[in-house]
Amino acid sequence: MKILIIEDEKPAARRLIQLLTEKLPQSEILGNLDTVTAAVDWFTKNPQPDLIFLDIQLADGISFEIFEKAKVTAPIIFCTAFDQYAIKAFKLNSIDYLLKPIDPEELGNALDKFQSGRKERAISLEQIRNLIQPTKTFKNRFLVKIGERIQTIDVHDIAYFFSEEKVTLLQTRQSKKYIVDYTLDEIEDMVSPEQFFRLNRKYISAIGAIKEVFTYSNSRLKIHLEHCTDNDILISREKMGAFKEWLGQ
Structure with a gap:
């Protein structure tokens, strides 16, 4: 043998x-x-x-x-x-x-x-x-601080995460904003890729928060998010294919 x-x-x-x-x-x-x-x-x-x-x-x-x-x-x-x-x-x-x-x-x-x-x-x-290989687990809740009180926000209630003036915030489906103690890069690894997508350097959005998608110049996409006043959220040509696949899965 x-x-x-x-x-x-x-x-x-x-x-x-x-x-x-x-x-x-x-x-x-x-x-x-x-x-x-x-x-x-x-x-x-x-x-x-x-x-x-x-x-x-x-x-x-x-x-x-x-x-x-x-x-x-x-x-x-x-x-x-x-x-x-x-x-x-x-x-x-x-x-x-x-x-x-x-x-x-x-x-x-x-x-x-x-x-x-x-x-x-x-x-x-x-x-x-x-x-x-153990199945990767993702966060179900995020801790936020409101004054002296700590509160949990369920991921299903989160519309998107965004950065603003070197601070990371989460926006709820009820249009409330809270500061979170993570960077967007860290959050990207904490949330399910089936439910959240990194739109660009400034935004990570839940699937349910995508309100409208428009074609834009140079083969890019423009995104409108619910409860968001930023009308210039763009997805690059390099990310467009992955975004469409995520949107349609």
């Missing part, structure tokens, strides 16, 4: 090679690769191995990039250090998965599963990504 190891942590690679040598003394270890680049190059120049042990986080990126750049048909046993919750998710989807440091018994079970030739349920690359 020819086994390829793709692992960027040398101690982990040495331990895995030692365990495999003990459990499968007749196997041939093809060597250890530690980067996506090296793995892609290897697969373009060599026949497929019988089995691959693959770390998810490599020295130059996520190992899933290998599958996007090279043809990989050999069975894979994942080896990485993600938490127990992620491991349970992988197991529920019938994917072989070993937590580092690798336990000899767990390795033996994974090898038995491979050698038995059992067919497991198929799972897409995107599903695997979703299992190991």
Whole structure:
């Protein structure tokens, strides 16, 4: 049996090679690769191995990039250090998965599963990504200060955020303005891109606050927002395609 190891942590690679040598003394270890680049190059120049042990986080990126750049048909046993919750998710989807440091018994079970030739349920690359990459969460409320009182504003009540004289404010659907302690750049990363769009350097608008959209000179768009007296809100030609896609999703 020819086994390829793709692992960027040398101690982990040495331990895995030692365990495999003990459990499968007749196997041939093809060597250890530690980067996506090296793995892609290897697969373009060599026949497929019988089995691959693959770390998810490599020295130059996520190992899933290998599958996007090279043809990989050999069975894979994942080896990485993600938490127990992620491991349970992988197991529920019938994917072989070993937590580092690798336990000899767990390795033996994974090898038995491979050698038995059992067919497991198929799972897409995107599903695997979703299992190991936690879904990003966005703010539901923003804190604002009114005199000595602190109040929360639900994001569903926010029409838009804007900057004015080096101050960031939020405007509610009820036409009230409040100062917030974030820059627009920070807010852009805090709110859902499905609900909010960065119109330009001065405005981030909720979808419901877009009152009118007009074509403008030089392939730009002019936006009218509800409860807004600024009639010169422009979207650049570079952002126009993304804005239209967001508006029509």
